[in-house]
Amino acid sequence: MDKDPLIKWISIIYRYSLIYANEQLKDFNISAGELSFFIAITDMEGITQEKLSSYLRMNKGTTAKAVKSLETKGYVIKRIPESDKRSYNLYPTAKAVELRKRIRKLAFEWNDILLKGFDKKRRKEAALIIEKMAKNADMCINRSGEDDGKKDQ
Amino acid sequence: MDKDPLIKWISIIYRYSLIYANEQLKDFNISAGELSFFIAITDMEGITQEKLSSYLRMNKGTTAKAVKSLETKGYVIKRIPESDKRSYNLYPTAKAVELRKRIRKLAFEWNDILLKGFDKKRRKEAALIIEKMAKNADMCINRSGEDDGKKDQ
DNA sequence: AAAAAATAGTTTCAAATGCAACTATATTAC
DNA sequence: GTAATATAGTTGCATTTGAAACTATTTTTT
Numbered sequence: 049m050d051k052d053p054l055i056k057w058i059s060i061i062y063r064y065s066l067i068y069a070n071e072q073l074k075d076f077n078i079s080a081g082e083l084s085f086f087i088a089i090t091d092m093e094g095i096t097q098e099k100l101s102s103y104l105r106m107n108k109g110t111t112a113k114a115v116k117s118l119e120t121k122g123y124v125i126k127r128i129p130e131s132d133k134r135s136y137n138l139y140p141t142a143k144a145v146e147l148r149k150r151i152r153k154l155a156f157e158w159n160d161i162l163l164k165g166f167d168k169k170r171r172k173e174a175a176l177i178i179e180k181m182a183k184n185a186d187m188c189i190n191r192s193g194e195d196d197g198k199k200d201q
Numbered sequence: 202m203d204k205d206p207l208i209k210w211i212s213i214i215y216r217y218s219l220i221y222a223n224e225q226l227k228d229f230n231i232s233a234g235e236l237s238f239f240i241a242i243t244d245m246e247g248i249t250q251e252k253l254s255s256y257l258r259m260n261k262g263t264t265a266k267a268v269k270s271l272e273t274k275g276y277v278i279k280r281i282p283e284s285d286k287r288s289y290n291l292y293p294t295a296k297a298v299e300l301r302k303r304i305r306k307l308a309f310e311w312n313d314i315l316l317k318g319f320d321k322k323r324r325k326e327a328a329l330i331i332e333k334m335a336k337n338a339d340m341c342i343n344r345s346g347e348d349d350g351k352k353d354q
Numbered sequence: 355a356a357a358a359a360a361t362a363g364t365t366t367c368a369a370a371t372g373c374a375a376c377t378a379t380a381t382t383a384c
Numbered sequence: 385g386t387a388a389t390a391t392a393g394t395t396g397c398a399t400t401t402g403a404a405a406c407t408a409t410t411t412t413t414t
Contacts, residue, residue, distance in 0.1 A: 053308040054315060054328065055218045056237060057335035060258045062215035063371075064338035065208045066400080070372090081400045084209060098362055105213045107402045112364055114400090134362040134409045155206040161341045162207060162334045174334070175207065177327045181315045182210035185217035188314045216401070219370080223402090234370045251392055260372050265394055267370085287379045287392040360411070371400080381390070 054181075065158060072154050076147060077121055085114040087155065089124055090140040090148040097136055105186060123147075207334075218311060225307050229300060230274055238267040240308060242277055243293040243301040250289055258339060276300075 069080035078086055084104055089095060095103075101111040115138060118124040123144040126136040140148070163171050186192060222233035231239055237257055242248060248256070254264040268291060271277040276297040279289040293301070316324050 053312050054331055055215075055308060055311060056257070057331045058211060058214050058218065059237065060335040061211050061331070061338050062208075063258070064335075064342045065211065067342055067372075068338075070399090079399070084212065096362075101362095104209070105216070108363070109365075109403075110401050112362095116364090132362080132410070136363080155208060158208060159206050162337050164337045164340075165333065166330075170330070173326065174330045177319075177323070177330055178207055178210045178214070180318065181327070182213040182217075184315050184317045185214050185221075187317075189217045189220055220402075223369090232369070249392075254392095261393070262373075262395075263371050265392095269394090285380075285392080289393080356414090358411100358413070360409100362409080363407085365404100365406075367403090367405105369401085369403105371398100373398085374396095376395075377393085379390100379392080381388100383388070384386090 061162065068158055068161075069154070072157075073151075076151070078123070078147075078151065079117075082114050082118055083151070083155065085111070085118060086123060086144065087148075087152055089115075089118070089138050090144055090151075093139050094137045097138065100138065105190075118144075214315065221311055221314070222307070225310075226304075229304070231276070231300075231304065232270075235267050235271055236304070236308065238264070238271060239276060239297065240301075240305055242268075242271070242291050243297055243304075246292050247290045250291065253291065258343075271297075
């Protein structure tokens, strides 16, 4: 049963997610790599790149590039706050806000594809498991995931 | 609960897996991207690139590059079979076979990190869920995953 | 307040990957 | 058996990403 390590399947899910997103986003001039940044910025107006990086667990260089691209494409505006001139607050443009719902929907349609054949209870279980695994990974790499101290359950 | 789409967590798990593997593999002159190819070739001696691509669900171009790199590094030998001169059979070198166990162990140590805090039953459940999700993704992108026809369970 | 350290972001380089066009060989159709 | 199609692999180009070195501010130390 554990002939293949989990990472084999995770890798497939991740790579196919990018393929799917690229296909679906073709008409919007947003790339798969930019998707999570787009969603986060439209959801959390005014967020800084630093916060964005830590929220998505992305390298800050990656964040810089994605944000710059979204800015060039007219989806994001950067504003330097008086309070800290090193940083930017990121705001979605009207054009981005207009697309927000459709783009978010797309991410959740992919959820439904991944969870096809799962009943409600198993969907919830899947979400919990995946999120916990990500937090375990985070804890290992950054020692920053909150270890909730819970024992095996 | 479903504020964030699953892909956010999948992305974190995948990217952190690469970071972990790159760190752990430093001494072996094998990169994270080559890892799954290394394991598959040492497990399935004589496999072709075509089969390898379909087994790992990797683009054949990606496979070609990874295999070439593993060959350059002295881990893989390509042999053209009489039966089909277009293809290669891939064999691990002695050097690869020698490392095989340690490299495989590494992949499963990462499993243990991801599944920290999960009891036996939940580990099995996690493996089933992840594999099913990957097959759902595969089905969507390639219409090739075997749809087992099972209803929601 | 000057020096040192921390923080926010950018840029360069390299790795991982997909796609599409390409070559070479095999198989199928006619 | 030749032409058309399919299959196996390679290569060039683009995207996604991380690491590390860098600049510019801010905060902390002394």
